[in-house]
Amino acid sequence: MRDVTINAGEQVRRAAEIIRGGGVVAFPTETVYGLGANAFDELAAARVFEVKRRPFFDPLIIHIANKGQLGDLVTDIPPLAEKLTDRFWPGPLTVVLPKKTAVPDIITSGLPGAAVRMPSNNIALQLISAAGVPIAAPSANLFGYVSPTSAEHVRSQLGDSVDMVIDGGECDVGIESTIISFMGEQPTLLRPGGTALEDIEDVIGKVTIPANSDLKNQSPGRSDQHYATSIPLVLVDDITGINDVNAGLIALAPNSDIGDIGKFTKVEYLSSNGDLREAACNLFAAMRRLDNSGVGLIAALPIPKTGLGLAINDRLARASRKGVHI
Ligand code: AMP
Ligand code: MG
Numbered sequence: 184m185r186d187v188t189i190n191a192g193e194q195v196r197r198a199a200e201i202i203r204g205g206g207v208v209a210f211p212t213e214t215v216y217g218l219g220a221n222a223f224d225e226l227a228a229a230r231v232f233e234v235k236r237r238p239f240f241d242p243l244i245i246h247i248a249n250k251g252q253l254g255d256l257v258t259d260i261p262p263l264a265e266k267l268t269d270r271f272w273p274g275p276l277t278v279v280l281p282k283k284t285a286v287p288d289i290i291t292s293g294l295p296g297a298a299v300r301m302p303s304n305n306i307a308l309q310l311i312s313a314a315g316v317p318i319a320a321p322s323a324n325l326f327g328y329v330s331p332t333s334a335e336h337v338r339s340q341l342g343d344s345v346d347m348v349i350d351g352g353e354c355d356v357g358i359e360s361t362i363i364s365f366m367g368e369q370p371t372l373l374r375p376g377g378t379a380l381e382d383i384e385d386v387i388g389k390v391t392i393p394a395n396s397d398l399k400n401q402s403p404g405r406s407d408q409h410y411a412t413s414i415p416l417v418l419v420d421d422i423t424g425i426n427d428v429n430a431g432l433i434a435l436a437p438n439s440d441i442g443d444i445g446k447f448t449k450v451e452y453l454s455s456n457g458d459l460r461e462a463a464c465n466l467f468a469a470m471r472r473l474d475n476s477g478v479g480l481i482a483a484l485p486i487p488k489t490g491l492g493l494a495i496n497d498r499l500a501r502a503s504r505k506g507v508h509i
Pocket of ligand 1: 241242243244279290291294296297298320321322359362373374401402403405
């Protein structure tokens with residue numbers, strides 16, 4: 184992450200006061216910028232939904248600064264969940280566990296589980312600690328649009344409707360957390376994200392991947408159309424079929440096998456050498472740049488489905504409005 188502004192401490196103090204007073208603050212995390220409110224204050228949480236124009240059926244992830252806070256939110260931490268959080272917290276991993284009644288239903292959209300994560304970004308951790316309460320925070324963008332990975336992305340979409348935006352530079356991971364639910368018999372992947380599924384399975388063994396129809400019941404916000412650019416995005420196996428005069432292209436890395444890229448108005452490579460971490464980090468900013476570049480269509484080439492590639496494919500498939508089967 185680039186250097187934060189020198190008065191980061193002062194920004195965090197002000198932001199914590201706003202959170203305690205029932206306000207909403209956009210803040211950096213290592214995944215994407217979040218739009219935060221006191222997780223125990225249902226009116227503050229309602230404002231998050233309002234600002235994002237997010238439907239109430241789409242629950243919020245609760246962010247904590249230390250493991251002790253998990254016990255305030257959930258009734259049970261099964262051994263496999265403990266193993267996972269020991270290994271990957273702080274970091275881009277969210278666990279869904281049975282919620283305590285203290286967690287307002289508006290946060291979980293009436294579901295019996297609460298989704299909780301400990302971010303690794305220092306500003307996020309300082310903010311949660313200073314606020315003294317867990318912070319419920321979805322991504323700080325309008326519902327359905329590409330997630331924000333810089334303070335500028337937040338300001339351009341949410342502007343004056345939030346009480347404060349903390350500028351912490353660009354996000355390190357750049358893609359949302361991996362969500363694992365412990366609400367059923369087996370650990371279940373609700374969303375691929377910034378912690379690779381292979382690494383998770385190394386720690387807890389096989390994770391169930393639900394069918395898309397099941398997924399919608401367990402994790403209602405995982406709608407087919409999400410992370411969408413305002414102009415159409417299509418996933419293609421190769422570029423031969425794209426003959427639009429004014430199209431943009433997203434590809435993993437420069438590669439002569441791609442073919443004649445000269446026909447595209449603008450090309451965004453997610454990484455110079457095919458590194459999937461770098462690609463995940465650049466994905467949303469690249470989608471926004473193409474969206475604002477004046478092209479009429481965005482074509483995206485497939486990304487390998489290993490490591491963070493699973494999450495990148497998931498976001499591109501949802502942005503393409505086709506829905507996905509991971
Ligand atoms: P966002 O905060 O926008 O990155 O999205 C949060 C996503 O996490 C939601 O759309 C759900 O898919 C999932 N989620 C959050 N809370 C819960 C929960 N209590 N149970 C199941 N899934 C959840
Ligand atoms: Mg989101």
